[in-house]
Amino acid sequence: MKIRITRTGGFAGRTLGREVDTAKVRGGRQIEKLAERARRRPASPARTPDAFAYEIVIDGTTYVTGGDDPAWGALIERLFATPGLQ
Amino acid sequence: MRCSFLPPYILRHLAERAEGDLREHAQAALEESAQLRGERAVAALVALVVPAGEKRRTVYDARHGRTLPGKLVRGEGDPRGRDAAVNEAYDGAGKTYDFYQKVYARNSIDGRGMRLDSTVHYGVKFDNAQWNGRQMIYGDGDGELFRRFTKSLDVIGHELTHGVTQYAANLDYADQPGALNESFSDVFGVLVKQYTRKQTAAKADWLIGAGLLTRRVQGQAIRSMKTPGTAYDDPLLGRDPQPAHMRDYKRMRTDNGGVHVNSGIPNHAFYLAATRIGGKAWEVAGRIWYEVLTRELHATALFRDCAEATVEVAGRLFGSASAPRDAVLEAWKTVGVLG
Numbered sequence: 176m177k178i179r180i181t182r183t184g185g186f187a188g189r190t191l192g193r194e195v196d197t198a199k200v201r202g203g204r205q206i207e208k209l210a211e212r213a214r215r216r217p218a219s220p221a222r223t224p225d226a227f228a229y230e231i232v233i234d235g236t237t238y239v240t241g242g243d244d245p246a247w248g249a250l251i252e253r254l255f256a257t258p259g260l261q
Numbered sequence: 262m263r264c265s266f267l268p269p270y271i272l273r274h275l276a277e278r279a280e281g282d283l284r285e286h287a288q289a290a291l292e293e294s295a296q297l298r299g300e301r302a303v304a305a306l307v308a309l310v311v312p313a314g315e316k317r318r319t320v321y322d323a324r325h326g327r328t329l330p331g332k333l334v335r336g337e338g339d340p341r342g343r344d345a346a347v348n349e350a351y352d353g354a355g356k357t358y359d360f361y362q363k364v365y366a367r368n369s370i371d372g373r374g375m376r377l378d379s380t381v382h383y384g385v386k387f388d389n390a391q392w393n394g395r396q397m398i399y400g401d402g403d404g405e406l407f408r409r410f411t412k413s414l415d416v417i418g419h420e421l422t423h424g425v426t427q428y429a430a431n432l433d434y435a436d437q438p439g440a441l442n443e444s445f446s447d448v449f450g451v452l453v454k455q456y457t458r459k460q461t462a463a464k465a466d467w468l469i470g471a472g473l474l475t476r477r478v479q480g481q482a483i484r485s486m487k488t489p490g491t492a493y494d495d496p497l498l499g500r501d502p503q504p505a506h507m508r509d510y511k512r513m514r515t516d517n518g519g520v521h522v523n524s525g526i527p528n529h530a531f532y533l534a535a536t537r538i539g540g541k542a543w544e545v546a547g548r549i550w551y552e553v554l555t556r557e558l559h560a561t562a563l564f565r566d567c568a569e570a571t572v573e574v575a576g577r578l579f580g581s582a583s584a585p586r587d588a589v590l591e592a593w594k595t596v597g598v599l600g
Binding site: 183184187189190222223224225226227228245248252 | 327384385388389390391392393394407410416419420423426434435442443446470473483498499502515516517519520521522
């Protein structure tokens, strides 16, 4: 599974990106499970001031979310916590 | 306006929802009609809508989770504790409340004494501060680039002002209205800091988020109203992307259309107007911007609408041939919003 995540917005307005091929990273199976769980949930962008906006592409499908949903939030936290990703 | 002819339910609506004079008239009329008719019900109504004029603050600790608001750790009047983030959130909310109350006679975020709720230690190494429509949320920062977000008083003023905007112009959080929403938060955030420090426009640093970046970062703050685009330039953090002129307006898909980027243009206009007027920025320039935010703008206002409204309000408050009006007009011309 290939996942690309881009975070924009936030108080500092700073853009942050990560790309992961779950076949090539440690804990890849766990990330796949989190992604499968998240994509069953509705993804909706946050329009509240200074909230982060996340664009997540999972195997070619794009989701835009504010990360408020716990399932999306868990995936986002895991992706940014995965070491060695650029 | 002769509010006393209006029925109580309309007065009540006005007293609750309207801004400034209109609201005061409605409240006075409600009181008057209560006294005249000796109606207990109306008197009770007045007690409900007339704000107490007291600040009420609560601080919660999310304990690195994402459940809001978290555990209550400090209420109004409670003594200081050991947690710096809690103390900063509490003190910063107090200073922001005092600023709005003393300078613009505004009773809290909604003008009706709304309680100021803050949650600290939100998430793990969370690099953000935000207003979620009901409360302020502060992260601890990652420690490598960002320190805790309660560290800067102007950040706290910025977040609280998002609340004020929500109850005033309620500017859409995208594109030009969104950049205006951001800019009003920076303007009043920086004014809270200047007011607290008793600083003149000439002495102030005009920086947003000074003290937020760690020593490792090559930069002095997150944004500069004096020279947008120069706040930081760092290998890891990148370079401050803010424009200071309309010709450099950035059309972008991300960041809700670049609300944190293009806010540099109206930010710089405020800086130019305030420094040209001189003295304490909250007294004249701030007064004009406050009137515009609370009375003149609608949710889809563009830069040009804001610029025209500030010029008009400056003329109304200080005279059509006054120095403040000239300064405001000149400022918007310099940033390329007015021709």
